[in-house]
Amino acid sequence: MNLRTPAAVPLLLALALLGAGCSGGVEGTPGAVGLRDPYFPGLGNGGYDVTHYGLKLDLGPSADELSGPSTDGPSGPAADRLRGTATITARATQDLSAFHLDLAGLDVEGATVEGRPAAVNRAGKELTIRPAAAVEDRLRKGRTFTTVVRYSGSPQAITDAGGDKEGWLRTADGAVALGEPTGSMAWFPGNHHPSDKATYDIEVTVPDPLTAVSNGELVSRRTENGRTAYLWRTTEPMASYLATVAVGRFTTHQSRTPEGIRLFTAVDPESAAGSRDVLAEIPAVLAWSAERFGPYPFRSAGAIVERTGDSTYALETQNRPVFPGPPDTALLVHELAHQWFGNSVTPATWRDLWLSEGFATYAEWLWAADHDGVPIGKSFEEAYADDANWAFPPAGPPAAGDLFSSPVYGRGAMVVHRIRLAVDDDRAFFALVRGWTKAHRHRNAATEDFTAYVEERTGQDLTELWDTWLYGESRPPKEG
Structure with missing residues (x-):
């Protein structure tokens, strides 16, 4: 005892x-x-x-x-x-x-x-x-x-x-x-x-x-x-x-975005030079995200950047994600997207984690399309071709050790894109996403809440989409 x-x-x-x-x-x-x-x-x-x-x-x-x-x-x-x-x-x-x-x-x-x-x-x-x-x-x-x-x-x-x-x-x-x-x-x-x-x-x-x-x-x-x-x-x-x-000898900086969101960053001096340009993008990433996902759900944002190797992964800790060394822009976009998907709209159980990771991964695809000239279709094709994404359905990891594996991320993002294709109207699709983050702002949500919400808002029976892309055990034809 x-x-x-x-x-x-x-x-x-x-x-x-x-x-x-x-x-x-x-x-x-x-x-x-x-x-x-x-x-x-x-x-x-x-x-x-x-x-x-x-x-x-x-x-x-x-x-x-x-x-x-x-x-x-x-x-x-x-x-x-x-x-x-x-x-x-x-x-x-x-x-x-x-x-x-x-x-x-x-x-x-x-x-x-x-x-x-x-x-x-x-x-x-x-x-x-x-x-x-x-x-x-x-x-x-x-x-x-x-x-x-x-x-x-x-x-x-x-x-x-x-x-x-x-x-x-x-x-x-x-x-x-x-x-x-x-x-x-x-x-x-x-x-x-x-x-x-x-x-x-x-x-x-x-x-x-x-x-x-x-x-x-x-x-x-x-x-x-x-x-x-x-x-x-x-x-x-x-x-x-x-x-x-986070406790350490940090260099800290405080400011506000043009929209009034408080920013606080804490950076280990060894990571300062490598982080400076990417952290300067936080206001732009937040503004871009708000256009697609709805108003930023918190009063403050920022980042904590440790030394390389202090951990083996980044984490979307609320308001300011933790990075194990200087992040690149794609990782910054991913972790800031989690402020909407995961932090404001939080999984009801750990089985619903794909709702967080799938949307955060899709945010990376959206950013690459808007800023790097990489079409969404190309990101989808690459994810589809990756055998690791087909190990199990994103809504059904076999065990706790599989929660942070590729299907939850890559195939989760594919589910989001298949919804976009089913809606067949980008304006309506992003309205759907913004409505989701508004309806469940600062609440918990399960996979069943999401699928019911999408069908209600679109007026479509998407049983085949869920059975194939969300719950299916095998890789379907791309056009299926």
Whole structure:
């Protein structure tokens, strides 16, 4: 059991009561351990809906320890040590006697619900929180309650089913948190399924001269005793896998687009020269995307560019994607398109990931057609000819390790293009796309929502298209 007991809480007695099945007087039933996602059945938790996370993270040495080891290296205190407090505001969706949170590693020092000490049980990546009887009314269906979890330790990377590292990744001068699909549980407790979106306040305190960058807008920055606290606020709903924290010696820049969108970029000095021209394209890419996909769904945008090799992939973290070294324009277009497809309109389950990756890949094709003279038909032909895209249907990856494979991207984009051909009117097609992002703005959507929406808007029965291109097992004739 990875748990430490605060002296003020008789936790061993509470756990004994929990094991004996005692409810402590709280009516209701425990929330489900998982949400039965097709690929991660234990991910997420039932019985409540998180509305807000308030995270306070303290990284590296305390003020009294600043004269100690260097914070420069990947194994230094800034990367290795985290002390956190998570304040989670949620609405009960059933009468709760207990509920679960996802957390990988880290030591839980204690928890409260509505200000009263709560019993905490640890089983692998699941925390069971059993509130005190005195707050039972706050756990009834429809009521809002607040949970505070104090935790600490050395956050770790998680190897996902596809073999990539996610979670808390050490970098040359700090760390970066990447959460897709399950890595966010490596650095804060929560309901870590994409269907439970929430707003966030993330305050990160780091030793100078390091900078802490996260999602949303920088609300405040205060320095005391050689440590600086950066408070970032995300006011639009965000899935937890899109939350990030990047700590390092960044060069930062703030500006606004002509449309008034706040831009914040943070670039590792080693990647600055190679990133400058591409990052300068962000305002143009956002304006071009808005014409095709609808109004930009957030108040801020930007990018975080780490050193080459700090991770093996880019990620569309909300507001400002993370890049493992200087990106090219196509990658920038892809990750910014995700702000519409994935971040605002978020998959209902991980099976619906093609809705994000297919549209983001199609955005690359559109950009190449408009700016590089590469016809959409040529991009489609290349994807069609690529055998890797036909390993399985985009809406049905065989296993979790296949979620980020070629069919989800390339064949997903082919589905989008086949819809465009079926509509047979570019003006109507882009109106269809803009309507989709408007109808599901800041919400979750499943594949079935999308297919029903397209058929309703077009007035067409597209069963053959879905059966062939979205769900079909084999490569169809191009004209089919």
